[in-house]
Amino acid sequence: MTSIALPAPAARRRTLDLSRPVLLFFAAFLALLIGLPMGWLVYFSLTDASGAPTIANFYTVVTEPQFLTPFLTTLTLAVSVGFIACAVATPVGWLVARTDMPMRREVRALVMASFVTPPFLGAIAWEILAAPNSGILNHVWRAVTGAETDEHLFNIYSLTGLIFVIACYTFPYVFVLVTNALDRIPAELEDASSILGAKTWYTMRRITVPLVLPAMLAGSLVAFLQAMTLFGSPAILALPAGFHTMTTRIWSLFQFPPKPGLAAAAALPLLIITILLLRAQARILGRRGYAIVGGKYGQPRLVQLGRWKWVALAVCVVVLCLPVFLPYAALIKAAFTRLPSDPLTFDTLTLKHLKFVFFEFSQTRLALQNTVILGIASATIGTVLALVIAYVTARQAIAGHRILGFLATAPVAIPGIVLGVGLFLAYTRPPLVLYGTLWILLLAYLTIELPAAYQQLQSAFRAVHPELEEASRILGATRLRALRDVTAPLLRSGVIAAWCFIFIGVMRELSAAVMLFTANTRVISVVIYDLNESGDLGSISILGLTMLIVTFAVVLLVNRLPGTGGPRPAGS
Amino acid sequence: MAAVELVQLTKRYGTQAVVDAVDLTIAHGELVCLLGPSGCGKTTTLRLIAGFIEPSDGEIRVGDRLISSIDRTLPPEARNMSMIFQSYALWPHMTVADNVAYGLKLRKIEREVIATRVTQALRTVRLEALAGRYPGELSGGQQQRVALARALIVEPETLLLDEPLSNLDAHLREEMRFEVRRLHDQYRYTTVYVTHDQSEAMTTADRIVVMNLGRIEQAGTPEDLYDRPNSEFVARFIGGTNVLKGRALDAQHLEAGPLKLRCGDGGALSPGSAAAVSVRHHHIQLSAQPLAEATNVARAKVMRQVFLGASRDYLVTVGDGEPLRVVTPSNVNMPAGADVWLRLPPEHCRALSR
Numbered sequence: 001m002t003s004i005a006l007p008a009p010a011a012r013r014r015t016l017d018l019s020r021p022v023l024l025f026f027a028a029f030l031a032l033l034i035g036l037p038m039g040w041l042v043y044f045s046l047t048d049a050s051g052a053p054t055i056a057n058f059y060t061v062v063t064e065p066q067f068l069t070p071f072l073t074t075l076t077l078a079v080s081v082g083f084i085a086c087a088v089a090t091p092v093g094w095l096v097a098r099t100d101m102p103m104r105r106e107v108r109a110l111v112m113a114s115f116v117t118p119p120f121l122g123a124i125a126w127e128i129l130a131a132p133n134s135g136i137l138n139h140v141w142r143a144v145t146g147a148e149t150d151e152h153l154f155n156i157y158s159l160t161g162l163i164f165v166i167a168c169y170t171f172p173y174v175f176v177l178v179t180n181a182l183d184r185i186p187a188e189l190e191d192a193s194s195i196l197g198a199k200t201w202y203t204m205r206r207i208t209v210p211l212v213l214p215a216m217l218a219g220s221l222v223a224f225l226q227a228m229t230l231f232g233s234p235a236i237l238a239l240p241a242g243f244h245t246m247t248t249r250i251w252s253l254f255q256f257p258p259k260p261g262l263a264a265a266a267a268l269p270l271l272i273i274t275i276l277l278l279r280a281q282a283r284i285l286g287r288r289g290y291a292i293v294g295g296k297y298g299q300p301r302l303v304q305l306g307r308w309k310w311v312a313l314a315v316c317v318v319v320l321c322l323p324v325f326l327p328y329a330a331l332i333k334a335a336f337t338r339l340p341s342d343p344l345t346f347d348t349l350t351l352k353h354l355k356f357v358f359f360e361f362s363q364t365r366l367a368l369q370n371t372v373i374l375g376i377a378s379a380t381i382g383t384v385l386a387l388v389i390a391y392v393t394a395r396q397a398i399a400g401h402r403i404l405g406f407l408a409t410a411p412v413a414i415p416g417i418v419l420g421v422g423l424f425l426a427y428t429r430p431p432l433v434l435y436g437t438l439w440i441l442l443l444a445y446l447t448i449e450l451p452a453a454y455q456q457l458q459s460a461f462r463a464v465h466p467e468l469e470e471a472s473r474i475l476g477a478t479r480l481r482a483l484r485d486v487t488a489p490l491l492r493s494g495v496i497a498a499w500c501f502i503f504i505g506v507m508r509e510l511s512a513a514v515m516l517f518t519a520n521t522r523v524i525s526v527v528i529y530d531l532n533e534s535g536d537l538g539s540i541s542i543l544g545l546t547m548l549i550v551t552f553a554v555v556l557l558v559n560r561l562p563g564t565g566g567p568r569p570a571g572s
Numbered sequence: 573m574a575a576v577e578l579v580q581l582t583k584r585y586g587t588q589a590v591v592d593a594v595d596l597t598i599a600h601g602e603l604v605c606l607l608g609p610s611g612c613g614k615t616t617t618l619r620l621i622a623g624f625i626e627p628s629d630g631e632i633r634v635g636d637r638l639i640s641s642i643d644r645t646l647p648p649e650a651r652n653m654s655m656i657f658q659s660y661a662l663w664p665h666m667t668v669a670d671n672v673a674y675g676l677k678l679r680k681i682e683r684e685v686i687a688t689r690v691t692q693a694l695r696t697v698r699l700e701a702l703a704g705r706y707p708g709e710l711s712g713g714q715q716q717r718v719a720l721a722r723a724l725i726v727e728p729e730t731l732l733l734d735e736p737l738s739n740l741d742a743h744l745r746e747e748m749r750f751e752v753r754r755l756h757d758q759y760r761y762t763t764v765y766v767t768h769d770q771s772e773a774m775t776t777a778d779r780i781v782v783m784n785l786g787r788i789e790q791a792g793t794p795e796d797l798y799d800r801p802n803s804e805f806v807a808r809f810i811g812g813t814n815v816l817k818g819r820a821l822d823a824q825h826l827e828a829g830p831l832k833l834r835c836g837d838g839g840a841l842s843p844g845s846a847a848a849v850s851v852r853h854h855h856i857q858l859s860a861q862p863l864a865e866a867t868n869v870a871r872a873k874v875m876r877q878v879f880l881g882a883s884r885d886y887l888v889t890v891g892d893g894e895p896l897r898v899v900t901p902s903n904v905n906m907p908a909g910a911d912v913w914l915r916l917p918p919e920h921c922r923a924l925s926r
Contacts, residue, residue, distance in 0.1 A: 471661035473648040474622055475675035475726060481649075485674070489665045 023400055026388060030407035033447055037422025038414070041271075044425050045264035057265035067266060070244040074228055077163055077245060081227035082220040084167040089174035090216055092319055097182035098208075099303045101312045107320065108179070114323035115172040116551070118508035119165075120232025120529065121544045125327030126165045127236065128340045128537055130154035136330060139341050157241035166233050168323035170226045174219030181215035182208075200303075214284045221281045225274055229415030231511035232525075236532055246270060247417045247511065254515060260425055267418040275413045335541035353538035357546070361539065363527050371507060371523040372550065374438060378445040379502040385446070386453035386498060387491075394461035405458075412451040419447060420515030436518045444512040449505045453498040460494025461487075500555045507551045574635035574729055575599050576621065576762055581640075582629035583616050590616045592786035593630065601760040603753075605773035608783035609809070614766045617783070618732055621764060622655055623648040634729065654723035655732040658739065660715050662707035668694070668718050669703040675726035693721040696755070713744045717751070724759065731761040737772060749775040770810055774798075782806050800838075802925050807850040814856070814896045815924070820847040825867070826923075830891040833916060834867045838923030848924045853899040855920035858886065859913045860906060868916045872896070874908050888912065 048054045061067045095101045096108050114122075129137050132152040141153040155161060185208065193203040234245040244252070246266065253263040305312055334340040335353055342348040357364050386408065393405040411419070423444050427434035434440040464487055472482040510525040517526045524547050531540045576598040583591040591613040598604045606614035619625050621632060623639065623646055632640035639646045654675070662671055669690050676686045694700045697717035707715055716736065723731060736752070737745045753776045756763060767773050773780045774794040781791040782805070790797060790806045801807035804815050818828030820841035825834050826849060833849055841847045863869045872888040875895060879902065886898040886906075898914070906912055 465659055465661065467657040467659050467661035468663060470622075470624055470648070471655065471657055471663075471722075472674070473624075474651070474653055474655040474732075475722070476649045476652075476678040478647070478649055481678070486663055490663075 022388075023392070023404065026385075026392075027400070027404055027407065029385075030389075030404065033443065034407065034410055034414075037419060037426040037447075038271075040425035041264045041267060041418070041422040044261050045268055048261065057261045060262060061265045061269070066244075067249065070246050070249040071269075073159065073238075073243055074246045077159065077166065077234075078224045078227040080163045081167045081170055082224035084163065085171040085174045085223035086216050086220040088167070088319060089171040089219065090178050090212075092316055093175050093178035094182060095312050095316060097179045099305050099309070099312065101305060101309045101316070103313060107313075107316045110320050110324050111172050111175050114169060114320075115176075116504065116508075116548075117169060117323065117327070118232070118510070118525065118544075118547075119169045119226075119230055120236060120510050120525065121331070121508075121547075122169045122323065122327055123165050123233040123236040124528070124532055124537065124540055124544065125330045126156050126161070126168075127532075128330040128334050128541075129326055130156040130161065132157065134339070134341045136333070136341060157237055159238075159241075159243070161241075162234060162237045163227075164322075165237060166227045166230060167223075169233075170223040171323075173222040173226065174216065177215040177219040177222075178212055181212045185211050218281045218285045221277050221284075225277055225415075229270060229274065229417065229511070231417050231514060232529065235514075235529065247415075250417055250421065251514065254421075254424075260421070263421050264425065267415075267421045270415050271413065271418050274415055278413050331541040331544055334537050335545060338538070340537050340541075353542045357539050357542045363522055364543070366520070367522045367524050367527045368546075368550070370438060370441075370521060371525075371547075372554075374441055374445060374523065375503045375506040375554070377442055378449060378506050379499045381442075382446050382449050382453050382502045383457075383495060383499045386450060386457045387495065389454055390457035390461050394458055395466065405454075408454040409451045411447045414447070416444075416448060416509065416511030417515065419444060420512035423447075423512070424515055435516070436521065438521050440516050441513060441521060441523065444516060445502070445506045445509060448509065448512060449502040452505070453502050456498040456501060457491070457494055460491050460498075463494075464490045496558060500558060503554060503558075504551055507547060574637075574762065576730055576764070577633040578617070578621070578630070579633070580630035581617070581620060581627055581632060583613075583620060583625065584628040589628075589786050591620065591627075594783075594786075594788055596781060596788065596791070598762055598764060600762050603756050603763040603765060603776060603778045605765045605767060605777035605780045606783055607767055607770065607773040607780050607809070608789075610768060612783040613786040614768075614783050615734060618734055618764060618766045621730070622653060622732055623651050651730070652728055653730040653732055654726055654728035655734065656719045656723050656736045658735045660707075660719040660736075660739075662715055662718055662722075664707050666706075667703065668699065668705050668707065668710070671707065671718055672722045672725055675722065679726070689725060693725040696724070696758075697721045697751075712740050713748065716740060716744075716748060720752075720755065724755065724761075728761060731763045733763065733765045735767055736765075737767070738769070745769075745772070752776050780810075782809060784809075801850060801922065804848055804850070804924055807922070807924060811852065812897075813850045813852050816849045816851065816894075818847060818849075820845055829893040831870045831893075831916075832867045833921050834918040835921040835923040836918035837921060839925050841923055850922045850924055851896075851916050851920055853885075853897045854883075855917060856896065856898045857915040857917070858888075858898060858900050858904055858906065859915065860910070861913065863913045863915055865915070868918055868921065870914050870916075872912050872914050874906050874910045874912055877906065877908055888914065890914065 045057050046053055046055065048056060092107070092111070096104045096111075101107075127135070129135055132138060132155040133150075135152070135154060135156065137154055138152040141147065142149065142151065156165065189211070190203050190207055193207045194200075198206065229247060231247040231251060234248050235251065238245055239248060247270075250263050250266050250270075253259045253266070330340070333344060336350065337344065337348045338350050338352070339348075389404050389408045393401045393408075414422075423440055424435065426432075427440050427443070434443070468486050468490070469482045472486045473479070477485060508525065509523075510529060513523050513526050514529060517523065522530075524543060528540050528543050528547075531543070578594050578596045581591055581594045581596075582589055594613075594617060596604075606617060608614050616625070620627055620640060626645040627640050627642060629642060631638055631642075634651070638644075639651055663674075666674070672693055673686050673690045676689060681689075690703070691700065694703055697720050699714060699717055699721065702710065702714065707718065710718065716739075719736070733752070737748050740748060749772055752765075756776070765773070765776060777794065779791060779793055780797055782789040782797065784805050790802050792800075797806060797810045801810060801813075807813045807815065816826075816828040816831065816833065818826045818831075818833075820826045820843050821832075822843050823840040824836075825832065826841060826847045827833075828849070835841070835849055838849075862871075870890045872890045874886055874888050876887040878885040882902060884900050884902050884904060886900065887895050888898055889895045896914070
């Protein structure tokens with residue numbers, strides 16, 4: 001009747017069957033990516049040096065104090081961090097999400113800034129601030145009180161110090177979950193309680209708190225997991241204090257002479273605990289009774305704090321001092337004075353660290369180059385990978401999409417240090433000898449960052465109503481054309497976000513990299529860690545700040561990249 | 573010219589047939605409404621016609637072309653159809669004009685021709701002034717009209733509408749019904765319109781197809797369905813009615829509790845078997861005085877009465893039977909608790925076959 005010619009129908013249908021090989025390819029790739037290192041991990045833990053099966057490794061791990069003590073330390077550390085993070089983040093989250101406290105947005109943004117800070121950099125900053133002798137805070141304290149030079153107020157090289165520093169950089173996890181939950185609780189739910197006669201406090205206790213409780217619990221679990229699996233902060237703060245956590249113990253097993261079997265056996269409990277806790281978290285968050293049900297709801301109503309709002313703001317500022325203001329001030333000061341503890345005068349200002357890092361220190365250039373190459377490569381490959389898998393699972397385009405989704409989220413349960421051990425074991429032998437190349441780091445980063453990117457893109461796909469694609473199909477567009485014209489532009493911001501997410505993740509990753517680097521494949525985080533051993537805090541500060549600046553620059557650049565006049569954020 | 577023909581069309585998910593052996597022919601230029609409660613299979617039928625899903629059995633033809641069968645299904649883009657979606661599915665990253673022009677661009681039509689036709693299409697739906705806006709900046713009714721323009725501009729062989737008005741508020745919905753009908757009268761596309769709203773179907777359709785549980789209950793013009801329902805489901809779904817159930821005495825009479833009824837409408841009853849009769853609310857007459865007739869009259873008690881302005885809405889009981897609903901002119905005023913006499917005119921008592 002009108003303008004479009006009808007193609008032979010039979011040929012059309014066959015083309016769809018390409019989906020099967022595509023699925024198999026991606027499934028095989030993901031299975032290999034995750035399965036190979038984990039398989040070697042299990043194999044090594046169960047064999048001795050000659051390859052004969054043994055459980056001696058596990059026996060050693062559960063009986064010897066060199067493993068038991070770090071295990072107990074780690075447990076204490078993780079539980080304390082979980083509690084503290086929850087106790088600090090919940091009130092701050094409530095103030096930000098549900099009250100009329102001034103500068104709520106700024107507080108929220110600054111908490112997120114402490115998220116972006118790599119934990120090991122935070123640990124080093126706190127070294128500058130609160131090391132027993134040279135720490136700036138201790139200097140100030142001695143100057144004020146006139147205490148002796150061998151006395152100190154704070155000692156960051158202690159379990160307490162370690163708990164404090166890790167809590168500083170994990171409380172945002174709880175904060176994000178709690179504020180999201182509070183944002184989503186509709187005011188009507190609280191109003192319904194008030195209208196039935198409940199006072200504010202009663203409503204809080206019986207309605208609001210129970211509704212955010214799952215988020216608090218889930219957030220604490222994440223904080224617990226972070227504290228348990230972090231390598232950087234314990235390596236920086238616990239080793240000088242003379243004690244080990246599980247991650248530093250595993251790492252020490254790779255110092256000469258390496259004991260990969262023992263390391264594998266020690267890594268497996270971390271993996272198992274992580275998997276169990278993540279399942280617990282999913283159950284807590286997924287319980288049906290807690291889902292907010294029902295139709296349209298209004299914006300949450302803000303609690304009027306009255307005069308108390310300034311007190312609230314002061315509390316938030318104090319909280320923010322610990323992960324953000326003080327550490328960054330310390331890093332900047334250390335970067336531009338001869339010694340971090342020097343008083344801040346014109347005499348002590350210097351550019352010698354800057355000069356050293358960029359013109360004298362041979363590793364800087366290579367490490368920067370490696371990091372940026374790896375960051376861009378991982379982000380690009382990871383985004384494409386996540387995009388394909390998210391499309392398949394969100395649109396249920398092929399049978400078996402669930403398996404792909406599972407494989408893409410599985411790495412979330414593998415702590416960086418465990419993955420590092422697994423990759424080391426898997427790729428130091430044929431058929432793929434990747435150890436000593438950037439490829440092994442690329443694989444590590446891809447594996448670690450895939451789950452977050454996948455989840456990001458999956459929710460982006462969910463936000464694009466399938467009818468938008470169908471509308472294009474029925475008007476005459478093929479599946480690919482509809483993807484190009486409709487889906488791709490609508491996903492643009494989600495794709496960019498996922499890319500940046502991976503890039504930032506790569507920049508700050510230390511625990512897997514520290515297991516896998518060689519002389520030619522250092523990345524910035526590893527260089528910073530090495531410099532810390534030699535105590536060169538000024539250069540570290542320069543490098544750390546450089547790293548942050550590079551991260552922000554790349555993220556900004558990517559967000560501006562193609563056609564800024566493009567799509568407007570308009571939902572119909 | 574092309575009629576759309578569904579032959580034994582079936583869609584099963586697992587063992588459950590969502591669309592169950594549907595036979596239907598939609599004549600060229602006809603507007604057919606698929607009407608039914610949610611879950612009756614009407615939207616699935618529409619999506620089968622569009623080619624978004626493949627049939628488990630049966631086939632769909634347009635003219636002499638087979639477009640869907642178990643062996644091969646033409647993809648949606650090769651069917652020369654248009655569709656208006658429940659969510660409108662306007663692309664939020666394109667302007668109104670870009671949205672409307674999309675189908676023409678796919679057909680590789682010259683730029684100037686596209687521009688003229690877009691202007692024309694937007695004028696038809698009275699949106700010329702908003703061509704440069706984004707969908708997010710329009711009201712619901714305007715978005716609806718953009719969706720209409722986008723679907724119509726490609727001059728489809730077949731136009732599909734999936735509950736297109738259900739996201740509008742009541743006032744706008746009423747206005748848009750007439751708009752849809754006006755545009756259909758203007759262009760005469762073969763149209764399939766899915767809705768669960770009875771009056772929407774009655775305003776727009778040439779023919780209504782009532783669906784229930786994946787099957788067609790009854791098809792016909794709005795008058796057909798209202799005046800001559802064949803089943804209790806159709807009688808209740810179109811217009812609302814009282815259904816009296818009892819036992820047939822002979823071909824015309826039945827006994828339902830204390831009521832003895834002569835049916836002047838519908839098929840013949842088979843004596844001795846169970847039977848059902850439909851009497852519309854407003855066909856029942858109320859009287860304060862006793863009525864003398866032997867059949868189709870009963871004594872009743874008013875349980876509830878509501879004044880609705882133009883009419884009064886009564887709920888009455890006959891003996892201990894099911895309450896009946898009666899709508900009378902508003903001057904017939906009897907208080908709750910009053911004893912009344914009902915008259916159910918034989919010509920309005922329709923015997924139902926199912």
